[in-house]
Amino acid sequence: MSTELNEPVAHPPSASPPGPSRRTFIVTTTAVGGAAVAGGLVTAQPPPGAEETAAAEAAPTSRVTLTVNRKRHTVTIDNRTSLLDLLREHLGLTGSKKGCDAGACGACTVLADGHRVNSCLTLAVRLEGAEITTIEGLADGDRLHPLQQAFIDEDAFQCGYCTPGQIMSGIGCIQEGHTGSEEEIREWMSGNICRCGCYVKIVRAVERAAGGK
């Protein structure tokens, strides 16, 4: 048997209004409610060659101002960029993990305006004015967040890849008040897959942090 198979014909992108024409991804960083941390212009990507200049001009981009871990960023981004890719590829915050890029594992969990969400399914372009907290924003200097400490004390991880998402989700779980029993924690932490299988200890860590033990 022999048949000719094609990939489906790709739909060309329809004409879309061009976004602000910026040569490359640009971040400006200012401190919120405190001393200026880093002013001016920071290029998160290496200086572009000629090819990127041509490229970026045609890409549909938008300008967004959002706060990440108490730092305000104004970014010009490809509309297609997810919050997760913004964090990992542009802001250098690789603590939020890409496990499935489809909302099916929870490794990318961050807090958006105080609620736990999957950053892989969140388009960054939609986050004008949003306040994002990632794993990098939890510790107070050298002092870990109680849930971070509980994860270490209970050994609630092995490879560590799902851990930032588990911790961010655990914070959400505690804030939402779903720590009444082990069973309740299990259910409300089920949006975070741990392939190393540390669930028993994740439950203990969330319980411990919730109880302030």
Add this chain to the structure above:
Amino acid sequence: MSPQPQSAVGAPLSRVDGRLKVTGKAKYAAEHHVDTVVHAVVVDSSVGRGRITGVDTRAALAQPGVLKVISHLNAPKLAYRENGSSNNPPGERLHVFQDDKVHFHGQPVAVVLATTLEAAQHGASLVQVRYDAERPSTDLARAPAHDPVTYARGDADKAMRSAAVRLEMTYRTARTHQNAMEPHATIARWDGNRLTVWDKTQWVGGTQTELAAVFGIPRDAVRVISPFVGGAFGSGLRAWPHVTIAALAARVAGRPVKLALTRRQMYFGTGYRPAYECGVRLGSDRRGRLTAMVHDIKAETSTYEDFQEDVLAAGQMLYSMPNVRQAYRRVPLDVNTPLYMRGPGFATAAHVIESAMDELAHHLGIDPVELRRRNEPAADESTGLPFSTRRLRECYTTGAREFGWQRRNPEPRSTRDGDWLIGTGMAAGVYETVRKAAKARVRLDADGTALVEAATSDMGPGTYTSMTQVAADALGLALRNVTFRLGDTLMPPTPPHSGSMTMASVGSAVQAGSDTVRRQAIKLAVEDVRSPLHGANPGDVVVRGGRLHLKDNPARGETYQRLLSRNERTHLETVGSFEPPSGPERFSLYAYGATFAEVAVDARLGLVRVRRVLGVYDAGRIISPKLADSQALGGIVGGIGTALLEHTVTDHRDGRIVNANLADYLVPVNADVPDLRAIYLEGEDREADPIGVKGLGELVHIGVAPALTNAVFHATGRRIRELPITAEVLL
């Protein structure tokens, strides 16, 4: 055993890399910052077998940001030399972009490079590949097999004919994927003819030799870096095609390239545990003494490589019986090549053997634990060698006591709790103790801290922590003053981080190197007239908390710092080695375990819920109890997945994997896992290796699935011989 006091080893310490992991600072493969890096996205074949007849890249190249599209039409020819130092199975590995042949659905057929990830992803979706497609052969049940690997002792067929009790069953286990949370990723950078890659791998040395062989460059022209691995469970034991693609693309582009597989691509871009079909025949006397066992085993492999794993050993040595015959056939299919997955070979073998033993116990009306006791061998009957240590009986005794096994009503379907049928089951587990040559560099600095390095890996078990513990005790330093580094081919070589061999192999090298450095320091002290230890017998000197002193007179001594600075030594350094004993083994070396499980089955709705699981292990010495406990519970969770959820589904019409994502390929979530418990028997194995360990990462996964399925039988009275057990078979 070390003359040093052991304060770190055996203590329930937290992970030394814990802080990095809970703050998001641990860097995994795709997270290393490399200047001027561009993004690569792989285009996969959408047919299961055939030839590529055309690649239209125009739409992709017209996209802003897209730099290059590489396929077999324009890729440079690669050397693809043989690589003896790899986990490549017999056969010839896939040569990426070297010809127009498609061997399996999802095979990489092109790669798109772009300045942004978004552009690369979009570009990849616009590459149009035309194929001359054929119908692939992907069904294990229908395809012809290679010649078998066989084993025989006694005359199993004759013994079967005369056995008082004969059972014959066929068990099937599904193809399963490691599905570690971190997708495989590689960053590649060329500096002239030197290649540096940041890779997700369990063996930087293996990736190094493979890239050198593929590109035809010297091994030392390749550097592989991998400080953190987000789980792997075996999938990181080969350099897969995407690793070559990243390096190839970087060479073509003249810029560093970052390539991360998507979750979907993990299902055909890396290995998996093959599907198995296992025919078993058991013969015994009326008291349950086994007389014969026959195994006819079939497993998936690819058409281009003959993947094999050890599914035979357990059948030859776990129980005493005079007659065994085994045949293991691999069936070449139009699929990508399988690879090891946690408890390779033994997990499948244990499922088959331990399910069959449960069937025999039920058939004879003998308690399953008692049946196993009756078949305990006095020595390894496959080799005649004595066991180094084998405490399986103790695992049964401890397990039965702690689990409350004696309260069990042996009658299946005898216990109810509302809509739930309750059942308990148990199974034995066994895994070989593997150790291979390893080296570790140990440097003691004049400030009283030590740096220990080896090119090993830590995919989660806690290599960083356990090696630090071994070094700290052997050097007599506080844990915080020892740093262990790993994951770089510039460090001393180690075997793959697999087969539960890391602790035995690398741990022994770390201990050897640390012992040497400590002895150097002691020698320096006893020969130094200015030292309080001058003239002492070196054998009487120990080191504790960084201070050398007489074992019987702690007041007489001095610190490393003082000793080294007075002698104007910046550091003491050595490379410690471990070599397994040469010549034939004198002992049969295995780790053992017993798993006890309780399940609840809602037979009306086809639901199985795990209520509790207990594992008891004879794994030799436990270096890091807190971490070992986590490993055991994780191994049990993996077994819950194998037994009840996991199944990679292939559409045989075109070879497509239809559930290549984490919403359709189900792994256990938190709600699936009850409280679990693990017990390690105290002790050590002096024959296995200098530090007395037998390995535990594989063992803890082996026997979990059969314990659960045996419990399902006990709950329902229904024997289900195909994994995973899902609603449709229970209804």
Add this chain to the structure above:
Amino acid sequence: MYPFSFTKVSDTREALQAGRRGGRYVAGGTTLVDLMRETVERPHALVDISALPLREITVTERGGLRIGALARMAETATHPVVRRSYPVISEALQLGASAQLRNMATIGGNIMQRTRCTYFRDVTAACNKREPGSGCAALHGFNRSHAILGTSDHCVATHPSDVAVAFAALEAVVHLLGPDGERGVPIVEFLLRPGDTPQREQALRPGELITAVEIPAHPRPLKSGYLKVRDRQSYEFALASAAIALHLRGGVIREAKVAAGGVGTVPWKLPAVEQRLIGERPSAALWADAAARAADGARPLAHNRFKVELLGRTVERQLRTLGGTR
């Protein structure tokens, strides 16, 4: 992901204008962004409607409940009125997706969810829903999770929503706002069976926007609940589910509202089961007899035959849970 332009609108008028120009509304985005990444969805313009004032949950004058289209799944599930008066909605919501997704996804988006059929989600497979006329790979492929009810020769994909099943049971009305004004459509008419146009999934006119889902008033007391059967204990779509509400007076069932999920191309209302229950007194025999009608008309496929039996048992179990008697 295909490139797209992006606009955020602040009032419905602006939204409708953008919609009329062919813009695609996005609320929670959990389905749309996922499918855009798989290139199943290729909108050229996204219109972010999350700032529209459509988030309120209110009791209607007639004693029903109006849930704004932009109310999040999480906040709807925990809303005091929903919890107290419509446990079936609350339970269906909390048994869906994960806590994170429920914080993102909206009620309007939930009922607009597209199928989880893996051939639909894989752009290299034949799928009439994605590419009309290309064929249905699921019909003779791996179809364990697919529908046994409401299928056609062109499509057998299951509607994935849980809460839409509760809405179907409770005979909810979907409120729409379009260029021609407002209208309400019963949810069972709003969600379309595939027939020979599986690409048409909702009875939406161009540019129309969901503004709310309204639950009509039901006689009180109303006992309701949702049972979801699945392989994994959480974070998975249903193999079969039952949304049931019962109103008993004087020991007799006066009203019965029953719908099933995981088995139909749309949330599947079960009028035959309802009819069998009304006027009867609860008994184990009644539950069994009523549930036996649940899979009437089922057309099972090679891998989902078990759903025929499972559906009946799921309905029976949930009837017993709500109505008592063993």
